[in-house]
Amino acid sequence: QKEVEQDPGPLSVPEGAIVSLNCTYSNSAFQYFMWYRQYSRKGPELLMYTYSSGNKEDGRFTAQVDKSSKYISLFIRDSQPSDSATYLCAMSAWNTGGFKTIFGAGTRLFVKA
């Protein structure tokens, strides 16, 4: 079982739709949760960073963390064609080997005009 599971998609939605992207994880030691957006042939861009259960909102983006269920989500409201990209979840924890960050496989999102 992978430490982080993320549906690779692709996910195709019409412009203006609400998008829900999700990841599940198995290691309860994860404390920090991140969402990155990656356009084709570019480096990932940090969108959201949270470290506790609950919701965090930034503009059209809302990150949700449910540690009891080991489940995190990213919601995109009023999706735009420019949101078409791959979205990677990531989570981090300190362990005996140091600070480790594990990335999901990424979900490819297409927003159609």
Next chain:
Amino acid sequence: GAVVSQHPSWVICKSGTSVKIECRSLDFQATTMFWYRQFPKQSLMLMATSNEGSKATYEQGVEKDKFLINHASLTLSTLTVTSAHPEDSSFYICSARPWGNEQYFGPGTRLTVT
């Protein structure tokens, strides 16, 4: 803030030659930088963790002698692919952790070995 740059953005080299990729944190100091490799339509694969002033820590399966990492200063880490072969062709991305626990990524370097 938290900008990371990489140079070059794209490089083509002949099989058997070596290529150096630079990763710089432009507006912060990073004691730790990370090097990733990414194949098309796949996720990031951590190659090594680079700590300023000490040897890099490589992930299992990554050849230390082939992928040389140097973290010479708090703003610069370099990855040298030695004796490159076509199978080394990939997208190489660095990241840095300026404060807290979040990572910021560079724009990536596309390496093509012919």
